[in-house]
Amino acid sequence: MVWHVSVYVTLKPSVQDPQGATVQRALNQMGYQSVQGVRMGKFTELEFDGKLSEAEVKKQADEICDKLLANPNIESYRFTMEKK
Amino acid sequence: MRFAVTVFPGSNCDHDCEYVIRDVMGQQVEMVWHKETDLRNPDCVVVPGGFSYGDYLRTGAIARFSPVMKSVADFAAKGGLVIGICNGFQILCEAGLLPGVLIRNKSLQFICKNIYIKVEQTDTPFTNACKPGQVLKIPIAHGEGNYFIDPEGLKKITGNGQVVVRYCDEKGNVTPQANPNGSLDGIAGVCNLRRNVFGLMPHPDRSGEDVLGSHDGQYIWKSILGAKVGAA
Amino acid sequence: MTSSITDVEITPKVVQEHGLKPDEYDRICKILGRKPNITELGLYSVMWSEHCGYKHSRALLKTLPTKGPKVLQGPGENAGIMDIGEGWAVAFKVESHNHPSAIEPYQGAATGVGGILRDIFTMGARPIASLNSLRFGPLADPKVKRLFSGVVRGIADYGNCMGIPTVAGEVVFDESYTENCLVNAMSVGLVRYEHIIKGRASGVGNPVIYIGATTGRDGIHGATFASTEITDESTEKRSAVQVADPFMEKLLMEATLELIHDDLLVGIQDMGAAGLTCSTCEMASRGGAGIEIDVAKVPQREKGMTPYEILLSESQERMLLVAKPDCEQKVHEILAKWDLHAATIGFVTDTGRMVVKENGKVVADVPADSLTEAPVYHPAKSEPDILKKHREFDEAAVPVPSHPQEVLEKLLSDPTLASKRWVYRQYDHMVRSNTLVRPGSDAAVIRVKGTPLGLAMTIDGLGSYCALDPYEGAKTVVAEAARNIACSGAEPIGMTDCLNFGSPEKPEVYYYFDRVIAGLGDACRAFHIPITGGNVSLYNENPSGAIDPTPIVGMIGLFTDVSTAVTQWFKDEGDLIYLLGDIGDSIGGSRYLQVVHGKKTGLCPKLNMEMEHKLHQALKAMADGRLLRSAHDCSDGGFAVALAESCVTGWTHEAKTHGAKVELPGQGRVDGRLFGEAQSRTIISCKPVLGAQIEALAGKFGVPCAKIGQVGGDALLIGGEINAPVARLADLFFTSIEKLMA
Numbered sequence A: 001m002v003w004h005v006s007v008y009v010t011l012k013p014s015v016q017d018p019q020g021a022t023v024q025r026a027l028n029q030m031g032y033q034s035v036q037g038v039r040m041g042k043f044t045e046l047e048f049d050g051k052l053s054e055a056e057v058k059k060q061a062d063e064i065c066d067k068l069l070a071n072p073n074i075e076s077y078r079f080t081m082e083k084k
Numbered sequence B: 001m002r003f004a005v006t007v008f009p010g011s012n013c014d015h016d017c018e019y020v021i022r023d024v025m026g027q028q029v030e031m032v033w034h035k036e037t038d039l040r041n042p043d044c045v046v047v048p049g050g051f052s053y054g055d056y057l058r059t060g061a062i063a064r065f066s067p068v069m070k071s072v073a074d075f076a077a078k079g080g081l082v083i084g085i086c087n088g089f090q091i092l093c094e095a096g097l098l099p100g101v102l103i104r105n106k107s108l109q110f111i112c113k114n115i116y117i118k119v120e121q122t123d124t125p126f127t128n129a130c131k132p133g134q135v136l137k138i139p140i141a142h143g144e145g146n147y148f149i150d151p152e153g154l155k156k157i158t159g160n161g162q163v164v165v166r167y168c169d170e171k172g173n174v175t176p177q178a179n180p181n182g183s184l185d186g187i188a189g190v191c192n193l194r195r196n197v198f199g200l201m202p203h204p205d206r207s208g209e210d211v212l213g214s215h216d217g218q219y220i221w222k223s224i225l226g227a228k229v230g231a232a
Numbered sequence C: 001m002t003s004s005i006t007d008v009e010i011t012p013k014v015v016q017e018h019g020l021k022p023d024e025y026d027r028i029c030k031i032l033g034r035k036p037n038i039t040e041l042g043l044y045s046v047m048w049s050e051h052c053g054y055k056h057s058r059a060l061l062k063t064l065p066t067k068g069p070k071v072l073q074g075p076g077e078n079a080g081i082m083d084i085g086e087g088w089a090v091a092f093k094v095e096s097h098n099h100p101s102a103i104e105p106y107q108g109a110a111t112g113v114g115g116i117l118r119d120i121f122t123m124g125a126r127p128i129a130s131l132n133s134l135r136f137g138p139l140a141d142p143k144v145k146r147l148f149s150g151v152v153r154g155i156a157d158y159g160n161c162m163g164i165p166t167v168a169g170e171v172v173f174d175e176s177y178t179e180n181c182l183v184n185a186m187s188v189g190l191v192r193y194e195h196i197i198k199g200r201a202s203g204v205g206n207p208v209i210y211i212g213a214t215t216g217r218d219g220i221h222g223a224t225f226a227s228t229e230i231t232d233e234s235t236e237k238r239s240a241v242q243v244a245d246p247f248m249e250k251l252l253m254e255a256t257l258e259l260i261h262d263d264l265l266v267g268i269q270d271m272g273a274a275g276l277t278c279s280t281c282e283m284a285s286r287g288g289a290g291i292e293i294d295v296a297k298v299p300q301r302e303k304g305m306t307p308y309e310i311l312l313s314e315s316q317e318r319m320l321l322v323a324k325p326d327c328e329q330k331v332h333e334i335l336a337k338w339d340l341h342a343a344t345i346g347f348v349t350d351t352g353r354m355v356v357k358e359n360g361k362v363v364a365d366v367p368a369d370s371l372t373e374a375p376v377y378h379p380a381k382s383e384p385d386i387l388k389k390h391r392e393f394d395e396a397a398v399p400v401p402s403h404p405q406e407v408l409e410k411l412l413s414d415p416t417l418a419s420k421r422w423v424y425r426q427y428d429h430m431v432r433s434n435t436l437v438r439p440g441s442d443a444a445v446i447r448v449k450g451t452p453l454g455l456a457m458t459i460d461g462l463g464s465y466c467a468l469d470p471y472e473g474a475k476t477v478v479a480e481a482a483r484n485i486a487c488s489g490a491e492p493i494g495m496t497d498c499l500n501f502g503s504p505e506k507p508e509v510y511y512y513f514d515r516v517i518a519g520l521g522d523a524c525r526a527f528h529i530p531i532t533g534g535n536v537s538l539y540n541e542n543p544s545g546a547i548d549p550t551p552i553v554g555m556i557g558l559f560t561d562v563s564t565a566v567t568q569w570f571k572d573e574g575d576l577i578y579l580l581g582d583i584g585d586s587i588g589g590s591r592y593l594q595v596v597h598g599k600k601t602g603l604c605p606k607l608n609m610e611m612e613h614k615l616h617q618a619l620k621a622m623a624d625g626r627l628l629r630s631a632h633d634c635s636d637g638g639f640a641v642a643l644a645e646s647c648v649t650g651w652t653h654e655a656k657t658h659g660a661k662v663e664l665p666g667q668g669r670v671d672g673r674l675f676g677e678a679q680s681r682t683i684i685s686c687k688p689v690l691g692a693q694i695e696a697l698a699g700k701f702g703v704p705c706a707k708i709g710q711v712g713g714d715a716l717l718i719g720g721e722i723n724a725p726v727a728r729l730a731d732l733f734f735t736s737i738e739k740l741m742a
Helices: A018-029 A054-069 B014-024 B067-077 B087-094 B151-159 B218-231 C002-007 C012-017 C022-032 C038-047 C098-103 C105-121 C142-162 C232-236 C246-261 C275-286 C307-312 C328-337 C368-372 C385-391 C404-413 C463-468 C470-487 C507-527 C591-597 C609-624 C638-648 C670-675 C688-701 C726-741
Strands: A002-011 A041-049 A075-083 B002-007 B028-033 B044-047 B081-085 B101-103 B111-119 B135-142 B146-148 B163-168 B187-191 B197-200 C071-073 C080-085 C088-096 C126-136 C166-173 C182-192 C207-212 C265-270 C290-294 C318-323 C342-349 C353-358 C361-367 C435-437 C444-447 C454-461 C491-500 C531-537 C550-559 C576-580 C630-633 C660-662 C682-686 C705-711 C715-718 C722-725
Touching: A002 A054, A018 C246, A041 A054, A054 A075, B002 B014, B002 B067, B014 B028, B014 B218, B044 B067, B044 B087, B067 B081, B081 B087, B081 B218, B087 B101, B087 B197, B146 B187, B163 B197, C012 C022, C012 C038, C022 C038, C022 C361, C038 C275, C038 C307, C038 C361, C038 C368, C080 C491, C080 C531, C080 C550, C088 C105, C088 C454, C088 C491, C088 C550, C098 C105, C098 C142, C098 C182, C105 C126, C105 C142, C105 C182, C105 C246, C105 C265, C126 C142, C126 C246, C126 C444, C126 C454, C126 C550, C142 C166, C142 C182, C142 C246, C142 C726, C166 C444, C166 C454, C182 C454, C182 C491, C182 C531, C182 C550, C207 C246, C207 C328, C246 C265, C246 C318, C246 C328, C265 C275, C275 C290, C275 C307, C275 C318, C275 C353, C275 C368, C307 C353, C307 C361, C318 C328, C328 C342, C353 C368, C361 C368, C404 C591, C404 C638, C404 C670, C404 C722, C404 C726, C454 C470, C463 C470, C463 C507, C463 C550, C470 C491, C470 C507, C470 C550, C470 C609, C470 C630, C470 C682, C491 C507, C491 C609, C507 C550, C507 C609, C576 C609, C576 C688, C591 C670, C609 C630, C609 C682, C609 C688, C630 C638, C638 C660, C638 C670, C638 C682, C638 C715, C638 C726, C682 C688, C688 C705, C715 C726, C722 C726
Parallel strands: B002 B028, B002 B044, B044 B081, B081 B197, C088 C531, C126 C166, C290 C353, C491 C531, C660 C715
Antiparallel strands: A002 A041, A002 A075, B101 B146, B111 B135, B111 B163, B163 B187, B187 B197, C071 C080, C080 C088, C088 C182, C126 C182, C207 C318, C207 C342, C265 C318, C290 C342, C353 C361, C435 C444, C444 C454, C454 C550, C491 C550, C576 C682, C576 C705, C630 C682, C660 C705, C715 C722
16 A cells, blocks of 8 residues: 655745746637636655555655745645555 | 748747848848738748747647747648747647657756757758768757657658657767757657658757857758759 | 735834834934825835845945946946947846845746846847856755755746846855855846937826736835845745746847837836835936826736735836837837736826825825935944954965875866856857857857957956955956956956845944955956946845855956957967966965865965056957967966866867966965966967967066967876876866766
8 A cells, every 4th residue: 555645836826927827828819718817836746655654644745845845935735645 | 032930929049040041041031920820921931949938838839829820830731841940849849740749858957058960861851951961060958858759650750751860979979978858769850741841959040150169050051942942 | 904004003113124223214204204104114115225225335336436438327227338339339237136046046046137137128238148156055065956956947947038148157165155145147238329228207297107027915025135134034034035937028028129129218117126116216216207106007916905015016027117208009009019918007297206196095105316315324344353364374384285186186176166067058058149159268258240349248256355355355356357358358348246245234244345345446447447337235144144255246348359259278289378477376365275275264366456457458469469279367276277177178169178288387385386376367378380479469568478388188287296187187177066966
């Protein structure tokens, strides 16, 4: 058994997302007028040893996000966990 | 000969293409804004390098939907000559005018330097002024120039002689050390089956004069001029 | 609740939180004849911060030479401008982005590049080249590696996307910058005389138009943030860093240049530090006018923003412009072509006041001048005790190494001295097809298409010298920059500087600041090089104390015929090698003393400005006469390192290296002659038949000139001291940073 952790890193809501804004403009110009917002982020899959407890995995994943995957100055993150 | 250089928001080698075509090669050149659909009757369309739409999402992904690209595709379908350089190559791949895709360099870094390419196909309108196996010194400047295609596609383009240029060393050996970005089989540029659309990562627009470090880019431009004469 | 921020009561605590001192607050009350509201307090807070107001530096900056026959625009505008002939002028400036880069290296460095580029194109100039000067702690530290790699990537991605070549720079790794890295970015642009435009508002009723990205809550109080020390809490000041959008900037640049070329504008100004506040009051103040704007008309990214937030936001990639009468429609058409947001947010008045409304209701009303005229301070200064210790350092007690070759190899691998190939290969340095001399020579050279003209450019800093002797150190920075230009064959014509120091409120730091400015000024006067603008970055402090005083100098050189440009590497077997200048034998302040003996002390080399100036003139005359095959500044790392560089650096340009056999001139300590850093020296090479002309020209200018050897072979031989295979030297020099970063 392995813990599968799916991490989503996105820019904080108050931070400008130029990439998302550009994609939105392009979609609108292509005729998808109803698209009112695009925010882009990064997706990462982590695999942990299945022997770890849920709490331990969560703690480590939090640390990993804080230290490396996200820059807390501009980004926030969330993750989902699944053992399979 | 009349060239049209497409200009997307974020194109930045458009000036270099204009300069080398007009001032170095002495040809006519028209700049065509991406919102325009009239290419103004060119003999050859150049899709220049740069960062169209900031390279956001995927290189070339947004630019391929610009109005002008429809005209470029129609022009190509009628047999018109189209060359895509760097970001232009990426756009042509995204638009399906050329096979394959360009992904991030193996080093994950942008690389700007002079490299060497070996001309493997000389029966294209873009390389007919080269000798078979000729080595050209041409600069690259890209972060996503790592050519990739699935095994089936690779077999096809190799078999059809669509791999026009490969990265090599100074002496023309295609080796892993001479491959700057991890491109599959050292592929630096490919053409379509009909051989009228060509894309390459290296910049013939920046290597038209010795003062810039190399004039080897002129072989590509001279080939295009020669192709016109041949067709006439 | 944020919505009620306009009603905030102004308590001493609120004043303090805005970084204003009690007497500064009193001054504001006196100017207004009443108490400011919170929005007005915010305006003064950012405009009177060190970053915008230069309150601790302005008095000294005024002593710098800023005039000269070629100066078209001196300090006080977005960038300085100098005449280069043929109807062309060059705009250039350097600016710091140290604090944001320390917090978020990638975005901090990228937005720094964006800011300086806007300064150039808002003068009507098309940016043609960028340079940068970086300082980090020792590279072995994993934290430093991340910082270094993030900063380089940020600079690269921004400049590459904009299509502006990054052609030169320097990087120093030193403990002094471990907790406070320096990121100084410089940009150079070209403008036809008739297209020069300024950041000023005039013509009552002319529309004030906002263009570019939308305004969000990011970066509020960035300017005040840049004027305080980095502490652990500043990592909490999260909103001060913004995400760069080079694509938006590219559109802004093209649109701006089109507006200017079509003659539709009265004035234009970048919204950088202090955002809308700064651009509005500076344009009004420079134009001797007033401006009235309505913040409700400002395109906003977030809901419910207060006037305070809109005025102080430092969202990137925005500009403010004043259109000519009846041109508003045309302006909007061009902006629409580039898919840019544009909004007319106000108009020019003749009241001299900056009036801000929100949906017609006045929320701020202050004299525009009063914001741009921050108080001027003359802080206390006192000489640090450590300087005396440096002066008393006994060189004779330092042992002379028995294997100089090992020393040379160690120095060539030192990340500060080693090739920065790992860095500049990430920068597109060729785009625009004008780069004649690419990174890796003393100065980069850019041609001006359609003319015989060319520009040489370099950026230099010598924090370690300035830490030992701020006056001599500062003179030497100017001399080295000018020498780099002269080695490339150009005439140094103008300079921009970025002064990176610790807290000016510390008397020791202010002593350094004072002496450095004196040194910069004296050197510029001696070489007839005006300073046309720059930037001051104070409060660069580590938890353990201030950074080394680090003036960074960006210099521009002019070629009337760019085909005379010279590079630093040897060209051909048999060419003669000369040393111009005296070899010297002191090791004080040298990189050698620091790297090999672990001592950052001693007297840094004394600069003889008259001799230095003669050397520049001699080099220029030799280049003009097309006598030189190569010329290389002999400075950090000394004689041996400079020779090794001339042997190996052709590799990245011509795929060729060369050996050389030279004698070791002079007398005294061998390590001092090989690795000491005496100033006013250059190693040149020439075809054998031209030797006599070289000697005659050197004699004419009174520059010492010694024939020391010849180019040739596969090894570098220096006297009986060094016999090193060039391939090995090249490998050490080019790969040491790459190996550390792998």
